[in-house]
Amino acid sequence: MKKFFLKSRFLIVAFSLIVVSLYITSCQTDEVVSEEDATTKTETTTSKSAPSIPFNPDFRPPNIPNPPMIDEHCVVRLAYLSYLERCPENAGVVNYWIGVLRRDKFGGLAVGFISSPEANQRWNHRYNAFLHRNHITSNDIAKKVYIAYRGLLLREPDVNGGRYWTNILNTRNLLAVANGIGNSPEFRRRLARISTECINAANRCTY
Numbered sequence: 001m002k003k004f005f006l007k008s009r010f011l012i013v014a015f016s017l018i019v020v021s022l023y024i025t026s027c028q029t030d031e032v033v034s035e036e037d038a039t040t041k042t043e044t045t046t047s048k049s050a051p052s053i054p055f056n057p058d059f060r061p062p063n064i065p066n067p068p069m070i071d072e073h074c075v076v077r078l079a080y081l082s083y084l085e086r087c088p089e090n091a092g093v094v095n096y097w098i099g100v101l102r103r104d105k106f107g108g109l110a111v112g113f114i115s116s117p118e119a120n121q122r123w124n125h126r127y128n129a130f131l132h133r134n135h136i137t138s139n140d141i142a143k144k145v146y147i148a149y150r151g152l153l154l155r156e157p158d159v160n161g162g163r164y165w166t167n168i169l170n171t172r173n174l175l176a177v178a179n180g181i182g183n184s185p186e187f188r189r190r191l192a193r194i195s196t197e198c199i200n201a202a203n204r205c206t207y
Contacts, residue, residue: 057168061105062182064191072098074198075109077205083113083151084122087205094207110178114147123147126156134159142166144174152181153190 064070076097080088088094101109113119120143127146131137141162148165149157157165169177181187190197 057180058183059172059176059179060183061107061179062187062191064106070194070198072101074194074201075101075106077201077207078194078197079109079113079151081201081205082154083116083119083147088207091207106182107175107179110148110152110182111174113151114144114174114178119147119151123150130156140166142169145169145177148174148177148181152178153184153186 064075073094076094077088079097080086088097097109097112100112104112123143123146127143130146131141136159141157141159145162145165146157149155149162165177165181168180
């Protein structure tokens with residue numbers, strides 16, 4: 001009888017040790033998974049907020065290619081499609097903006113479209129959704145900077161880049177923002193494909 005109790009006690013102790021060992025192993029596994037999840041979330045957040053801030057911004061008018069690679073009519077047509085998401089309504093408005101382009105160059109044309117009431121209305125809903133999604137306000141990224149990104153780079157700003165150009169807008173002016181973004185490597189890459197954009201725009205628009 002005594003041997004039976006001793007054997008039972010030994011089994012209980014052994015079983016307890018196994019349970020404790022399994023519990024500790026489970027906790028350690030959970031901690032490793034949690035650390036991996038935290039690392040993944042940190043890397044995702046970092047990649048999403050990667051800055052697009054120029055080291056030495058160039059505020060001079062961008063060097064737009066000359067015909068036949070690109071012409072004034074194409075520039076105006078692409079401005080309508082990029083900033084307003086529509087084609088020009090008639091030849092008269094195209095000629096008006098060609099006049100602005102000749103007189104005020106690339107920056108003047110960009111400022112005119114960015115500042116237009118139609119662009120302001122066109123992007124209003126998506127701009128507010130962008131602010132809400134990133135938990136920021138118009139003090140962080142101005143609507144004109146948002147429109148500049150949409151018109152010039154065909155995308156929303158990243159938060160750090162948008163803040164940088166909003167500071168340029170506040171300390172300099174909208175022309176500096178347009179020229180600065182227009183001289184960015186990203187916009188130059190768009191220019192390298194501009195002949196294809198011109199062909200597509202010509203096929204899409206009457207004027």
